[in-house]
Amino acid sequence: MTYDAIVVGAGVEGSATAYYLAKNGQKTMLVEQFPLPHSRGSSHGQSRITRKAYTDDFYVKMMLEAYPRWTELETETGTSLFTQCGMLAMGTDGSNYIKEIRDALDKYHVPYEALSKEQLKTEYSINLPPDASGVLDPSGGILRADRAVRALQNQFLKLGGYIRDAETVTEIEPGAIVRIRTKKGTYEARKLVLCLGSWAGSFLSKHLDVRFPFKTVKITVCYFQEKNEGQYSVDRFPTFSFKRSVPYDMYYGLPAYEYPGLLKIFLHYGPEINPDYRDEKPDSSAQETSKKFVKSFFPEVKPNPVVTETCIYTMTPDEHFVLDRHPKWDNIIIGAGFSGHGFKLAPVVGRILGDLAMTNENSYDLTPFRLDRFNRRSVL
Numbered sequence: 001m002t003y004d005a006i007v008v009g010a011g012v013e014g015s016a017t018a019y020y021l022a023k024n025g026q027k028t029m030l031v032e033q034f035p036l037p038h039s040r041g042s043s044h045g046q047s048r049i050t051r052k053a054y055t056d057d058f059y060v061k062m063m064l065e066a067y068p069r070w071t072e073l074e075t076e077t078g079t080s081l082f083t084q085c086g087m088l089a090m091g092t093d094g095s096n097y098i099k100e101i102r103d104a105l106d107k108y109h110v111p112y113e114a115l116s117k118e119q120l121k122t123e124y125s126i127n128l129p130p131d132a133s134g135v136l137d138p139s140g141g142i143l144r145a146d147r148a149v150r151a152l153q154n155q156f157l158k159l160g161g162y163i164r165d166a167e168t169v170t171e172i173e174p175g176a177i178v179r180i181r182t183k184k185g186t187y188e189a190r191k192l193v194l195c196l197g198s199w200a201g202s203f204l205s206k207h208l209d210v211r212f213p214f215k216t217v218k219i220t221v222c223y224f225q226e227k228n229e230g231q232y233s234v235d236r237f238p239t240f241s242f243k244r245s246v247p248y249d250m251y252y253g254l255p256a257y258e259y260p261g262l263l264k265i266f267l268h269y270g271p272e273i274n275p276d277y278r279d280e281k282p283d284s285s286a287q288e289t290s291k292k293f294v295k296s297f298f299p300e301v302k303p304n305p306v307v308t309e310t311c312i313y314t315m316t317p318d319e320h321f322v323l324d325r326h327p328k329w330d331n332i333i334i335g336a337g338f339s340g341h342g343f344k345l346a347p348v349v350g351r352i353l354g355d356l357a358m359t360n361e362n363s364y365d366l367t368p369f370r371l372d373r374f375n376r377r378s379v380l
């Protein structure tokens with residue numbers, strides 16, 4: 001059988017793309033190397049932050065589309081995926097973080113509340129450096145990650161899609177009809193969409209002669225215990241971020257939601273790893289840095305993490321995604337480099353990649369996401 005489209009990679013981005021294609025009447029197969037569900041990539045875990053508070057206005061615009069698309073999925077599947085608790089972005093003047101967020105939100109008339117360092121202290125018990133301030137994006141909150149990926153895959157199956165898990169794609173034969181091979185078979189389609197997460201770099205350079213600079217890094221998520229019961233519960237405390245430039249620091253955090261009384265906090269960077277050997281080398285530096293962060297700024301949280309979990313980021317140098325066609329074969333579409341902030345945008349990414357596959361017009365300027373932005377030399 002010749003499929004209209006094959007999507008490789010059943011993380012949130014590939015699953016959202018497969019769902020969008022099936023919804024648009026495309027006979028689509030989704031192929032995944034690991035048995036589903038799995039915790040080896042970037043999309044596992046119970047929660048992700050969602051927000052409109054971005055420093056780049058094009059992401060604010062995309063988030064205006066993402067919200068109703070998540071709601072549509074909730075309605076279609078009868079599943080609750082979103083908890084609105086707000087998102088509090090905090091930063092020092094030197095980082096320009098808060099100014100850039102305010103400018104981007106202003107451009108799209110997104111409401112927010114500006115907060116001084118003193119208000120952050122009195123309203124949230126957060127003790128920031130003297131030149132810090134914040135922005136509360138009330139539309140922000142938490143997406144239930146595992147549940148969302150499952151909802152996308154279940155809805156894809158309901159729409160007539162096919163999923164083949166525990167099959168690694170090991171070869172690609174480009175052409176008007178693209179063929180892919182796994183140990184179990186050869187499959188063909190008119191369009192191929194590759195959403196390979198942290199495996200994109202090695203796969204694209206080996207099989208499709210595409211190289212772009214990105215790093216796969218291990219992120220250690222730490223869960224810290226509140227000192228006073230209920231103080232950081234999701235009905236009282238928002239999701240949050242903090243950025244400063246000297247020393248460079250970027251953190252994300254969520255209120256006690258996954259586990260009672262435990263805040264989830266993680267540093268936005270980590271050591272470079274090979275995704276096939278993620279936990280081979282023990283590394284406690286991210287944990288130590290997060291401990292210092294909590295100790296300095298969250299006096300009402302115990303500074304030693306009681307639980308840790310790991311996950312992988314695929315970082316591009318500018319932290320923008322890659323959403324583009326292959327430079328030579330335009331029926332091969334690439335979605336990669338989601339740089340630690342791609343979950344919330346998955347329904348929009350799925351639509352963009354799906355439209356590229358169906359050769360539909362795209363309603364976004366995709367310039368920030370093009371492969372050739374990294375410079376001509378990097379795309380061979």
Ligand SMILES: Cc1cc2nc3c(=O)[nH]c(=O)nc-3n(C[C@H](O)[C@H](O)[C@H](O)COP(=O)(O)OP(=O)(O)OC[C@H]3O[C@@H](n4cnc5c(N)ncnc54)[C@H](O)[C@@H]3O)c2cc1C
Pocket residue numbers: 008009010011012013014031032033034040041042043044047048049050167168169170195196197198199200203219221252266310311312313336338339340341342343344345
């Ligand atoms: C700790 C952590 C916290 C995060 N927090 C947030 C947040 O708060 N908000 C937010 O918006 N984003 C967040 N993100 C980022 C977001 O989760 C990712 O951007 C997103 O999950 C990327 O999804 P993906 O589909 O590209 O990758 P993945 O989920 O890794 O999916 C890629 C899939 O491709 C499969 N694959 C690879 N090669 C092959 C092959 N050859 N054959 C078959 N299958 C293959 C892999 O097995 C994998 O399942 C966070 C990420 C992490 C790690």
